[in-house]
Each structure stands twice: as C-alpha cells, then as structure tokens.
Amino acid sequence: MIPKYNTAKGVDVIKCGLYARVSTDLQAEVKNGSLDTQIDLLQKYTEVKDSTSPEEEWKAVAIYREEGRSGKNVDRPEYQRMVRDIENGKINAVLCTRIDRVSRSIIDFLHFHEFLKENEAIFISLNENWDTSTPMGRFALTISLAMAELEREKTSERTKEKLQWRAEKGLRNGGQILGYDNDPDNKGVPKPNEAERELVLLIFQTYVKEKSFRATAQVVNEKGYRTKSYVSRRGNVRPGKKFNNTSIMRILQNQFFIGKIGYNGEVYEGQHEPLIPMELWDQVQAIIKTKRATGSKSRKQNLHTFLLQGLVKCGWCSSFMTPTYTNRPKKRYFYYQCTCKIHRGDKECKMKYVPAEPLEQVVVDRLIQLGEDQNRVEDLVAGATTDNSERVETLTQTQENHQRNLKSIDKKLDALVESIAGRKIGIKTIGQKIIDLEEQKSQIEQEMMDNEATLAEAKQKVVSVAHFRQKLTTFGELFNESTPEERKDLLQMHINQLIYTPDEIQLALFYSSSKADKTNSPANVNFGSGGGI
The missing domain is CATH 3.40.50.1390 (Resolvase, N-terminal catalytic domain)
Structure with a gap:
C-alpha cells in the first residue's frame, strides 16, 4: 500500500x-x-x-x-x-x-x-x-x-571449470608471455621464440649474480632489452617497455618457464617446451627465499617513509589525511592527520591523529591476505574486467553514434547540392544550410578524434587487468624484498584510495572500481572514539 x-x-x-x-x-x-x-x-x-x-x-x-x-x-x-x-x-x-x-x-x-x-x-x-x-x-x-x-553464478562457475580443465590438460590460460609466441595451429601451447629465449635465460643468470630484482632490471635495460612487444587480436601494436622490479620478479617466479602450468594453487605439467633448466630455477628460488627472510627483518630507521601518503582520506569529513610527526624524549612518532582539522579546527572535524605504522601494517597485511585468497582475487579481477569492458562498450557506442550522424549529414549535404543543380531552393538559403551542416560535421569529427584516444586507453586497460591477478598474488613477496621507497611505490600502484574511520578501513584498489574492500581498524590505531591519540 x-x-x-x-x-x-x-x-x-x-x-x-x-x-x-x-x-x-x-x-x-x-x-x-x-x-x-x-x-x-x-x-x-x-x-x-x-x-x-x-x-x-x-x-x-x-x-x-x-x-x-x-x-x-x-x-x-x-x-x-x-x-x-x-x-x-x-x-x-x-x-x-x-x-x-x-x-x-x-x-x-x-x-x-x-x-x-x-x-x-x-x-x-x-x-x-x-x-x-x-x-x-x-x-x-x-x-x-x-x-x-x-x-x-552459473556463468562464473562455467568459466572457472573451463580454466581448470585447460590447466589440467597442460594448456596455458592467458595472453602473450615473454620467450614464447602463440601458435595458431596449437592453441594453448605457445612455441619458443628463440630471440626471447636468450633474454629469459639472461634474466635468470643475471639475478643469480646480482641477487636483486631492481639490479637485474637495470642490467637488462642497459643492454637495450625491453618487455615483449606484440600485435593484439584487434591489430593494435603493444610496444615493449623497460623492465622494472615487478616485471623481473614475475618472470623469475613464473613456473611456466620450467614447463609447468599453475592454476588455483595447483601445479600441472604443461604441454609446452621449458626454457629454463631446473638447476638454474632452483638456484634462483633459493636466493629469493633467503632475500625474503632477511628483508622482513630489516632494521627500522629514525626517519619514516609514509607508505600511504596521498592515499588516506578521513571517513568523517572526506578530507585527505596528511603525514606528520611529533618528537618525544629519545623517539619520534609518526601519524596521519586530517587536513580539515589542521586548517579549520575541531569544530569542522574531530578526527584525531592516526599512528602511521600500525595503519600501514594493517593495510599491507590485508593486501597480502587478498593475494592469498584465490577466490577473492578472481572476484576482483572479474569485477574489474566487467567495469572496464562496460567503459569500452560505452565508448564504442559513442563512436558508432558519431559515425551514423556523419553519414546523415553527408546525405543532407548531397541533397542540398542536388537542390542547387535543380534550382529548387535559393543559393543563399542553401549556402547557409551547407555552412551549418559543415560546422556540425567538423564538430563531430573533432569529438571522434578526441574519443579515439580515450577508447584506445580504455581498451589497453581491459588488457592490463589480466596482469592485476599476478600483481596482487605476488604482492607479499615483492613487498618484503623492497626498500621503504619501493614499498611506497608498490602500495601506490595497488591502492586508489583508503578511507579511514576508527571502526573501519575501506580500501579501493586500482583495476577494481566495483567494490571497496573493508577491514576493521586495528586496536593500536583505534584509540577510543576519536580514532587516534
């Protein structure tokens, strides 16, 4: 009623x-x-x-x-x-x-x-x-x-079952990979690219010598090598880029190079030819394991790197929270403080100081948990794929509408030209109509040119979202081996925005605009009703 x-x-x-x-x-x-x-x-x-x-x-x-x-x-x-x-x-x-x-x-x-x-x-x-x-x-x-x-739910389940079946059969799920070319006659079983095979081997051998992702990337880049370049199924050229510590880490930990297929936490024998001998593989994994253990025990310094700088927003007033610190006897304490409170006082926002290190730790722990939760990762990737695909669909529809409008204007222009030949309408009247139509046409063409660049960027993001799965699942390993500044860069790559309240932290990741991850604020961040000290 x-x-x-x-x-x-x-x-x-x-x-x-x-x-x-x-x-x-x-x-x-x-x-x-x-x-x-x-x-x-x-x-x-x-x-x-x-x-x-x-x-x-x-x-x-x-x-x-x-x-x-x-x-x-x-x-x-x-x-x-x-x-x-x-x-x-x-x-x-x-x-x-x-x-x-x-x-x-x-x-x-x-x-x-x-x-x-x-x-x-x-x-x-x-x-x-x-x-x-x-x-x-x-x-x-x-x-x-x-x-x-x-x-x-049925569509999602069918997709997962198909991916599982392919992995069990030793077929690759995914697009291009360095060291191989897709074989159109044997889909799912890439064939070795001889020139890139040498590059993959060089990366493994260099890491054994340098024992650092970043140093390995620097050596490879200085030799003029770049990541894999290829032509997409739509005919777009994807040029190679410089290697960085993330791309090097992915290569060194990718079991595909030793003939294995990984899916959903399980490892299967692949049908493709391996590029790296087991002895070299084992040597690299042992170094990574040792580095990971020592990296997690690195000593703290007096100066703090604010890992979440520029990302934290106050959940009470939506203002950014800026890094700050206070000096106490023999120790310096680091915090995030609401900028609204700084500039306007307690009347506008009562959010108190939030200790930086506990907040940063709970965010890092949450990202590691997400990366270890295969189902959650798949949900995030599926959501990101849908959102980005919807954007591409909208842009494509806009271009098609523009194209139809251009055809309509061209027909009107042809009709006006015929009217001039047949002297059905005065020259002055027709001339003004032609000018108006030409202006409309010019405006639409300009909009199409602007839209084309945006559409290309959106399509690239749909492709890039496939890499998001690897970025999140390898986050913990890469974070532990990184320096403070590298850790800050790593978090900036993953996090779009973090909204803090004393009771809850909302974490919005890049590639995944569909849903913010939520977690409780830790006890050592949440001090009473004010959320700080």
Whole structure:
C-alpha cells in the first residue's frame, strides 16, 4: 500500500526520489547522455502519474545522480544520501529506469526492499514495470532478481571449470608471455621464440649474480632489452617497455618457464617446451627465499617513509589525511592527520591523529591476505574486467553514434547540392544550410578524434587487468624484498584510495572500481572514539 502523506487538500503526497546511475565517468560526462536520459524519463513518469491520479499528488522532490559508480555494492555517495532521505522522511518513493540502476546484487536489493518497507516507502522501476506497493509486483521482483543472480553464478562457475580443465590438460590460460609466441595451429601451447629465449635465460643468470630484482632490471635495460612487444587480436601494436622490479620478479617466479602450468594453487605439467633448466630455477628460488627472510627483518630507521601518503582520506569529513610527526624524549612518532582539522579546527572535524605504522601494517597485511585468497582475487579481477569492458562498450557506442550522424549529414549535404543543380531552393538559403551542416560535421569529427584516444586507453586497460591477478598474488613477496621507497611505490600502484574511520578501513584498489574492500581498524590505531591519540 502506498504510504499516506495527506496535504491540506486531503490528497496523498508521493514524494519521489529519482535515482539515476551510470557505471563509468565517461557516460556521466556525455552531454544529454545516459544520466540525463534516465532523469528525464523519471521526471516525465512522475508528471504523468500526477496528472492521472486525482487522489494522489506525485512530486519529484530529490534527484540522485550517481556518476561513474558500479551497482555491485551499496558504497555509493548518492545511494547513501537517498537512504538518509528515506530515513528522514524527505522521500517516500524511489523511482529508477531499471532495477540494476539501484543494485546488481539480489542480496543488497532485498535488504534495500526491506528497508523501504520498514520506512513505509515504495519502489518503482520503469523498464520492468515493477511497483512494490502491490503483492504481485513484489513477487515478480524477487523471482526476476533470483533468476538473474543464478545465471551470473552459473556463468562464473562455467568459466572457472573451463580454466581448470585447460590447466589440467597442460594448456596455458592467458595472453602473450615473454620467450614464447602463440601458435595458431596449437592453441594453448605457445612455441619458443628463440630471440626471447636468450633474454629469459639472461634474466635468470643475471639475478643469480646480482641477487636483486631492481639490479637485474637495470642490467637488462642497459643492454637495450625491453618487455615483449606484440600485435593484439584487434591489430593494435603493444610496444615493449623497460623492465622494472615487478616485471623481473614475475618472470623469475613464473613456473611456466620450467614447463609447468599453475592454476588455483595447483601445479600441472604443461604441454609446452621449458626454457629454463631446473638447476638454474632452483638456484634462483633459493636466493629469493633467503632475500625474503632477511628483508622482513630489516632494521627500522629514525626517519619514516609514509607508505600511504596521498592515499588516506578521513571517513568523517572526506578530507585527505596528511603525514606528520611529533618528537618525544629519545623517539619520534609518526601519524596521519586530517587536513580539515589542521586548517579549520575541531569544530569542522574531530578526527584525531592516526599512528602511521600500525595503519600501514594493517593495510599491507590485508593486501597480502587478498593475494592469498584465490577466490577473492578472481572476484576482483572479474569485477574489474566487467567495469572496464562496460567503459569500452560505452565508448564504442559513442563512436558508432558519431559515425551514423556523419553519414546523415553527408546525405543532407548531397541533397542540398542536388537542390542547387535543380534550382529548387535559393543559393543563399542553401549556402547557409551547407555552412551549418559543415560546422556540425567538423564538430563531430573533432569529438571522434578526441574519443579515439580515450577508447584506445580504455581498451589497453581491459588488457592490463589480466596482469592485476599476478600483481596482487605476488604482492607479499615483492613487498618484503623492497626498500621503504619501493614499498611506497608498490602500495601506490595497488591502492586508489583508503578511507579511514576508527571502526573501519575501506580500501579501493586500482583495476577494481566495483567494490571497496573493508577491514576493521586495528586496536593500536583505534584509540577510543576519536580514532587516534
């Protein structure tokens, strides 16, 4: 039943909150794009309901524009603002164009639905024609969400089973790898690239001598070598880059070079030819193991490297938290402090100093845990792949729309030229129309040129996301061997943003915009209600 909010006229008031969401920043920035289209449809729906419901007054009292946010979780600013408005009675109806604009998770949406019922609010989705003020509407909603969730889980399970089967058969899962070329006649079994075989061997031999990822990368780069260059399936050239400690570490710990296939924590015999003898492999692994053990025991210095500098945000006021320190007898203490409190005082934000080392340690430990949790890594990679693919799809659609508009303008120009020949319209009139069309055409062509560069970058990110799995799973080993400055760089590579409150830390990783990882604030960071000292 629709909640009753009577006016002086005795008419029920339906206070509508219009919720619109797009998954990528690019969609949000497009003029008259997806966000504006959604809101326009919702406003028109509200106007129609108001004009056709004599006993109800429908008002659009709030608009929630969720720009560049995924619907896989509820950690969205506009969504949370909408929830607060429902609790405060500002709105008593939520309208959206499609159910997945509010949530892609059946669990999250069912919780939201219960929340709406508790606050006597209704939910309306235009595309599915769902109205939760009726029993049939609620039933149809639940069944449809359940079927969608089941299909997603089945697709994910089928993909994992296929990858597992390929690994057991000794077939490679993945794209290009240094030292090999993909064989179109024997997919999954790359053939050795003789020139790159020598480079892989050089990397292993150099590490035995230098005993350092960074030093090995420097030696290889000075000799003029670069990472693998190749042409993608779409015909794009992927040029080689300089080696760094991360790329060297991946090569030295990749069992593919000794004829093995690794998947989901298991190792299988591959069908491909190994490039590195076992004796050299074992020698390298022994050095890495020794370095890892000694690196974790490195002595602390009086000066502290703030590993999370530029990443930490205050969860209370959304300001950045900047590094600082205090001097005590015989010791210096390091902290992160809210910049809002520094510049505006306690009245604006009461977040206290947060000790740097315990905060940094809990973040490092969490990343190591994530890297060791194969299922979680796969979920993050799947989410990142979906988000980036959606961005590519949106950009591609924009280019196709531009192309159609150009064809339409060309047809109009041809028709005007024919009109001149047939003297059907005055020369002056036609001339002005041609000028207008040429200006439109020039503007569209410029937009296409700008969009092409953005699209190429987005496609590259879809490819790069495959490397994210390796980056996260090898994080702990690389971190332990790195210097403080290298550790800082490593964290900057993985973390997009960290939001701190005394009770919870939200960790947003690069490549994974769909969901922030959460963990409890450690006891030695959380001091009382203020979160610091």
